[in-house]
Amino acid sequence: MRYSMLTIKSLRNDKFTGALITALFLSMFSLSVFADSALKPLEPEKSHKTAVHDMVEQLNSRHYVKLSLNDALSERLLSAFLDDLDPNRLFLLQSDITEFQKYSTQLDDELKKSDLSAGFFIFNRYRERMIARLQNTLDTLPDNIKAMDFSVNEDIELDRDKAAWPANKAEADEIWRKQIKNRVLGLRLADKDDKGIIELLTKRFKNQIKRMKQLEAEDAFQIYANAFASLYDPHTDYFSPRISENFQINMSLKLEGIGAVLQMEDDYTKVVRLVAAGPADKQGQLQPADRIIGVAQGKKGEMQDVIGWRLDDVVDLIRGAAGSFVRLEVIPAIAKSDETRREIIIERNEVKLEDQSAKGEMIEIIDSDGETHKIGVIDVPTFYLDFEAYRMGDTEFRSTTRDVHRIMGELLSEGAEGIVIDLRDNGGGSLAEANGMVGLFIESGPTVQIRQSNARVLREGKRRSSPYYTGPLAVLINRMSASASEIFAGAIQDYQRGLVIGTQSFGKGTVQSVNALSHGQLKLTESKFYRISGDSTQNRGVIPDIAFPPLYNLEDIGESVLDNALHWDRIPQANHRYYFDLKSGIDTLQRKHDKRIAKDPDFQFLQEQISVVEKMRAKTHLSLNIDLRKKERDAQKVQQLAMENRRRVAKGEEPLEALEEQNTDDIAMNDEESELKAETEKEEDKDKEKAPDPLLTEASHILVDALPYFQPERLARRP
Incomplete structure (x- = not known):
């Protein structure tokens, strides 16, 4: 599974699953699809050959990770490509895998020669087998549903990505039978009768067959190119011309209309995250890890089943003019089973800078002695900068640092005894703004280290001393706090300038650039972030000083769950001071926190x-x-x-x-x-x-408990 925090990926747009079947097995399928003159083998175009040549050159020269294009990488590429096509091992037989092993040490040699023959051969075979399987399912669907016995005590394996490939036809048929039975059972539990179930599944399978037949050479190349790119790291991607055009629309608002970042996972369109202050975020019902299974236009439009659709086709359905409505049918992330469904109505709109801007509020906390304290809270949904106004010389340009500085002054003038910076669900943004915001809380010094692919390390931060807030500070993070958010939280923690509270952050500690190819674009990882302590934010993220229960499953969301994610490591620390001795108070603060939440x-x-x-x-x-x-x-x-x-x-x-x-x-x-x-x-x-x-209330309680540790006499010594 692969995706980017800042963009919607086209990786695995379809699970082009199928089976490489023996001649005997094929004779038992409906072979009408193979006689269809419209279904011709796809062949690589000249533009694809030049594009893959450019990819190889750029990956070798510019990517942070240096991989050798050899037999070992060839084996990994074959495995990744097969897994992308049939991730749950529902269609391929072990004999298929054995047959394709002839390419295990050839793909590297072919890539060096810009030869895509093997990739297209495998893709074409999958395409044929997938259509054959779907057509056979359509032909037998009514009779199979009629024969299903739901009183039998049998079960289905939920996750087959690590399972063995089916050993033979009989085993493959049994796996597929249970898959169909589970879909029918889920629809029955959602109160659909057999007639409605047959109509829905028939429409779904016909749509999948239609889309498989409509695939073009660009689709085959995109899947194969991304399988190759994914070997370097999960944020390195090939963008086809169509995806490149979408990417240019707006990096952080890839789904223009509702403000969501999506990926494909198996046959489902899955929500990765919501754009701060976007229509979906404001509506409040759509959540990360929800799976979108249907899309309808307007409040009364017909719901279109989108299971198995291409990601960009789902994107096209969800997009629309500001002020119009879209209805989504989703399986909630917290659903106990796939038959749990809900419909969500979202009014499409543009995400404006002022909607994403920082906002402040005052929270009153009563401590254990009955004394009331005022804590100022600043919600920072993203690290933003109005680049256009800045370039035009507008002295009133909007930015995170300027807004936080203003809000903090207002809260302090109203009597705030401490400040909580809320970075929950903040997926990042402008690195310059993250650095600038750290500067509001330190006198001067580095905020982040950036190691380039040539091993050169650059340091960025606050270069000149200037007035800064010296009082109590806490930073609240969660699993969706990523990239620039992790840089800010890590710097505050490393300086012992404030407490970090919440759950382990996302762990995206890499920097990408988008580079033109002769055909399409290549987004590749060219450098890596490190904290001033020398620790990378990559993979591990920021570990809070005081931990809250994780609202997001760490095994489903985060850099560490992505295939080929770069590892965590360290480099020498940057010279920096410690502002307070906060570590000495962690145990005491933890005990008070545990005691308080035990009654909450x-x-x-x-x-x-x-x-x-x-x-x-x-x-x-x-x-x-x-x-x-x-x-x-x-x-x-x-x-x-x-x-x-x-x-x-x-x-x-x-x-x-x-x-x-x-x-x-x-x-x-x-x-x-x-x-x-x-x-x-x-x-x-x-x-x-x-x-x-x-x-947020508990984070404020913790900061009140920590007030004594922010006194001048509690200064920490230099390391």
Whole structure:
């Protein structure tokens, strides 16, 4: 799985899955597709050969990682390409893998000669086998559904990416049978009858066949080129001319219209993150790791099933004019099973700079002695800079550093005793602004080290001494805090200038550049970030001083889960001072935090939720017995209701009689219910904004506890 924090990737636009079948196996499939004159083998174009030649040259000369184009890399490329085509090993037989092994030591030699023959041969064979499998499924679908027995005690393996390839035809047929049965069962549990299920699956498979037949040589080259690029690191990508054009629209708003960053994972379009202050972020229902399975235009348009679609085709459906509406059908990230669906209505709009700008608020905290303290909170959704206004010489240009400086002055004048910088879900942005914002809290000194591919290390930071805020400071981060956010949080932690609170950050510590090819573009990693301590932010991210329960699963989201992610390492530290001796207080602050959250209903509820989700993720198989699945679903609802009511009672609220009384992601709604819910939530937005954020409140409590450690006499010694 691969994606970029700042862009929507076209990698794995389709899972061009299929099977390399023996002649005997083929005779048992519908062979009508092979007689279709429109289905001709795809062949590499001259532009693809020159593009791959340019790729090889640039990767060899400019990429941070130096790989040798040899037999070992050839084997890795073959494996990566096959995994991209059939990630869950649903179609290929072991005999297919054996046949393709003849290319295991040839691909490097072919790349050196700009020869794409092997890649296109494999791609064409997959394309044929995939269409054959889908056509056979269509031909037998009604009879197969009619014959399905959901009272039988059997199960399906949830994740087959590490499973063995099917040994023979019978084993492959059995795997596919269970896949179809699971889809039918999920739709039945979503209250669809067999007629509706047949119509939906027939439409879905016909669409997939149609799209497979419409594939062009550019599609084959893009998949193969990206399999090659991915061997260097997960942020190195080939952009086809179409993707290049999209990339230029806006790096951080790739999905113009709703403000979301997507990737393909298996046959699903998965949400990577939401653009701060974008339409989806403001609407509040779409969440990272949600899977989009349907898209409809307007509030009443027909829902189009997009499972198995190309990523750029899904992008085209979601895009639209500002002020128009799009409806998304999603499987929520927290769903207990794939049959849980919900519809989300989002009004498309542009993301304006002022929407993403920093905002401040004051929180009042009562300490253990009953004394009230004021803590200023500054929410920084992204590191932004109005480049156009800056270039034009506008003295009032907007930037993160300028806005934070102004807001902090306002909060301090209102009596704030400390400042919390909230970087949760901040995916990065301008490196210059991250450095500039660090300068608001230190006298002078380096903020980040950048190691280039030639091993040269550059240091950036605050070069001249100037006035700065000297008081108590905390930085709040989570798993979606990335890149520039990690540079800021890491510098504040390394200087012992403030406390870092929250969960382990994303771990994106690399820098990319986009370079022209003779055909398309190549985005490649050319340097690596290091903290002033010498530690890399890559892969590991920033580890908080005081940890909160992780809202995002660290095994699903983050640099460390990406294939071929660069490793964590160290370089010599930069000379820097320590402002306070905060490390000496961590144990005391941790004990006070643990004692406080042990009695906090919201934290207890969060920890219970995380525990339930972790147990669900630990399951490797899913039952195909409908009664057992219903029993499991009902038990989950009972458990969820009990947890919710424990929280409500502890907070002095009335308990619920049924889970449906609350706004839950686990309820499948029809169009009218979804629209009414969206309109109601829109009206309640102002009230929601006023509701206390338990994580932010607890971060403020920790800063109040830490006030004594920010006194001048608690200065740390130099290392």
